[in-house]
Amino acid sequence: MAIIINKKIYALVDCNNFFVSCERVFNPKLRQVPVVVLTNNDGCIIARSNEAKALGIKMAEPFFKCRDYLEANNVKIFSPNFRLYGDMSHRVMSELESFCSKVEVYSIDEAFLDLSEQHINDYHKWGQQLVDKVYKNIGIPVTVGIGANRTLAKIATEIAKHSPEMNGVLDLEGCHEKKIDEYLKKVEIQDIWGIGRKYAVKLRSLGFYSAYDLKNADIGWIRKKLTVMGQRIVMELNGKACRNIDDIRNTKKAIASTRSFGKYVTTKREIAEAVSLYVARAVEKLRRQKSRAESITLYIRTNPHKSGEQYYSNSGTAQLEYPSSFTPDFVKLALKILDNVYVPGKKYKKAGVFLTGIVPESVLQRKLFHKYDSDSVKINDNLMKCLDTINGAYGKRTLRLASEGFERRWYMKQNLLSKRFTSSWDELLVVGG
DNA sequence: TCTGGGGTCCTAGGACCC
DNA sequence: TCTGGGGTCCTAGGACCC
Numbered sequence: 183m184a185i186i187i188n189k190k191i192y193a194l195v196d197c198n199n200f201f202v203s204c205e206r207v208f209n210p211k212l213r214q215v216p217v218v219v220l221t222n223n224d225g226c227i228i229a230r231s232n233e234a235k236a237l238g239i240k241m242a243e244p245f246f247k248c249r250d251y252l253e254a255n256n257v258k259i260f261s262p263n264f265r266l267y268g269d270m271s272h273r274v275m276s277e278l279e280s281f282c283s284k285v286e287v288y289s290i291d292e293a294f295l296d297l298s299e300q301h302i303n304d305y306h307k308w309g310q311q312l313v314d315k316v317y318k319n320i321g322i323p324v325t326v327g328i329g330a331n332r333t334l335a336k337i338a339t340e341i342a343k344h345s346p347e348m349n350g351v352l353d354l355e356g357c358h359e360k361k362i363d364e365y366l367k368k369v370e371i372q373d374i375w376g377i378g379r380k381y382a383v384k385l386r387s388l389g390f391y392s393a394y395d396l397k398n399a400d401i402g403w404i405r406k407k408l409t410v411m412g413q414r415i416v417m418e419l420n421g422k423a424c425r426n427i428d429d430i431r432n433t434k435k436a437i438a439s440t441r442s443f444g445k446y447v448t449t450k451r452e453i454a455e456a457v458s459l460y461v462a463r464a465v466e467k468l469r470r471q472k473s474r475a476e477s478i479t480l481y482i483r484t485n486p487h488k489s490g491e492q493y494y495s496n497s498g499t500a501q502l503e504y505p506s507s508f509t510p511d512f513v514k515l516a517l518k519i520l521d522n523v524y525v526p527g528k529k530y531k532k533a534g535v536f537l538t539g540i541v542p543e544s545v546l547q548r549k550l551f552h553k554y555d556s557d558s559v560k561i562n563d564n565l566m567k568c569l570d571t572i573n574g575a576y577g578k579r580t581l582r583l584a585s586e587g588f589e590r591r592w593y594m595k596q597n598l599l600s601k602r603f604t605s606s607w608d609e610l611l612v613v614g615g
Numbered sequence: 616t617c618t619g620g621g622g623t624c625c626t627a628g629g630a631c632c633c
Numbered sequence: 634t635c636t637g638g639g640g641t642c643c644t645a646g647g648a649c650c651c
Contacts, residue, residue, distance in 0.1 A: 220619090221618085221619035221620075222619050222620070223617090223618090223619065224617080225617080225618050225619055226618055226619065228619075228651095242618085242619090243618090244617075244618040245617070245618080246616075246617035246618075247617085247618085249617085262619085288650090288651085289622095289650075289651045290651075291651075292651075375649095375650080376648095376649065376650080377649085378648065378649050378650080379648095379649095380647085380648065380649090381648075381649085408648090409624090409625055409626070409648080410624090410625070411624070411625070411648080411649075434621090434622075434623095435622090435623080436621090436622070436623085437621085437622090438620075438621050438622070439620090439621085440619085440620060440621075441619085441620075442618085442619065442620090445616090446616095485618085486618090487617095487618050531618095532619095534620085534621095536621095594619095595617090620651100621650105621651090622649105622650080622651090623648100623649075623650075624647105624648085624649080624650105625646105625647085625648080625649100626645105626646090626647085626648100627644100627645090627646090627647105628643105628644090628645090629642105629643090629644085629645105630641100630642085630643080630644105631640100631641085631642085631643105632639100632640080632641080632642105633638105633639090633640090
């Protein structure tokens with residue numbers, strides 16, 4: 183009797199130079215010219231068009247260091263427009279659903295498609311159709327890599343991106359094993375998904391330079407050096423499927439809101455304003471995923487890049503008596519922590535809050551010996567619902583806590599922002615205007 | 616003058632229990 | 634001076650991802 187084992191097969195769809203591509207959709211003048219997008223606060227470069235890459239502009243390069251060079255080469259520069267990118271991402275992901283019933287959104291610009299149960303005769307052709315359709319309907323160029331697991335699909339995408347003759351598609355499953363090995367030999371160790379800078383240094387010092395080298399490593403030994411994560415990578419390079427993406431990614435286990443300040447901040451009052459805003463944002467995310475949280479961590483720090491000044495960073499965590507999603511509960515705690523970690527006389531550059539101990543909204547666990555007043559929780563829930571509704575309809579921060587401040591001189595820099603073409607009536611694209 | 620933000624998973628080690 | 638063994642839970646810290 184034959185035992186049929188369902189063979190796994192995955193595709194990774196990766197948007198090319200995603201943030202740049204989003205800007206280009208609404209501004210055709212940006213095509214064929216070098217374009218970069220910066221991080222918040224116009225700090226570093228996070229996205230580069232191919233033309234910008236060809237100029238030797240590096241990923242994560244601080245903007246102030248290369249500004250002159252960019253301007254001299256007439257590179258178009260943008261502050262990040264995350265509303266626009268989020269919206270475009272959503273459109274791409276919806277389009278992918280017409281190609282596969284199991285789409286795992288992995289990041290703003292990537293999704294894995296589990297093709298194991300799809301009936302596809304020719305994967306390569308299927309991939310090409312996908313690339314064409316997404317570009318035609320949304321205007322975003324994508325690359326598709328296909329393999330026996332997510333690691334190999336990722337590798338296929340990387341190879342396809344650097345091989346123009348592949349036209350954006352590589353199907354490793356359609357290759358003989360020898361051919362796959364040939365590809366793996368060309369993939370450098372630090373380009374494998376899950377091998378970062380530290381591990382790459384370690385592995386190279388031990389004689390592993392390519393994905394092919396790692397594929398043939400002793401698995402027990404790798405486990406000791408790189409934990410089970412490393413073990414799984416080696417198994418996947420050998421064709422087994424064992425790395426999973428958390429299916430329930432939309433309910434997060436931790437929620438953060440952190441930002442650098444647009445300028446140095448010294449007073450506790452200004453930091454308190456920023457912290458109030460970050461808390462408000464984090465708790466809003468918490469409510470959006472229908473959860474409550476029990477503890478909050480706050481950290482503040484000075485500029486770690488500034489030599490000659492003592493770097494200062496400190497954090498504190500505080501617990502509520504029961505899980506909450508009521509913003510003022512967390513603001514109160516955060517400001518109390520701030521009293522403990524704030525040291526006068528320092529130039530602060532960044533602050534952040536993390537919410538942890540997250541539980542579903544419905545599970546309001548009553549802790550013994552603690553006062554839990556269900557009536558006031560109901561009132562607070564309604565108050566927050568009202569606030570979220572108004573902010574949803576009239577724009578974020580229409581209603582906010584007075585503690586967030588009004589001047590906000592610490593707010594991040596965004597000097598080169600493009601318009602919110604897709605999310606603001608005032609900023610729709612004007613044709614022929 | 617100017618260096619992002621938001622996540623995940625894993626392990627070691629301490630606290631605590633019987 | 635001697636000073637068990639085994640389990641669980643929690644947290645901090647380190648690695649990684651985009």
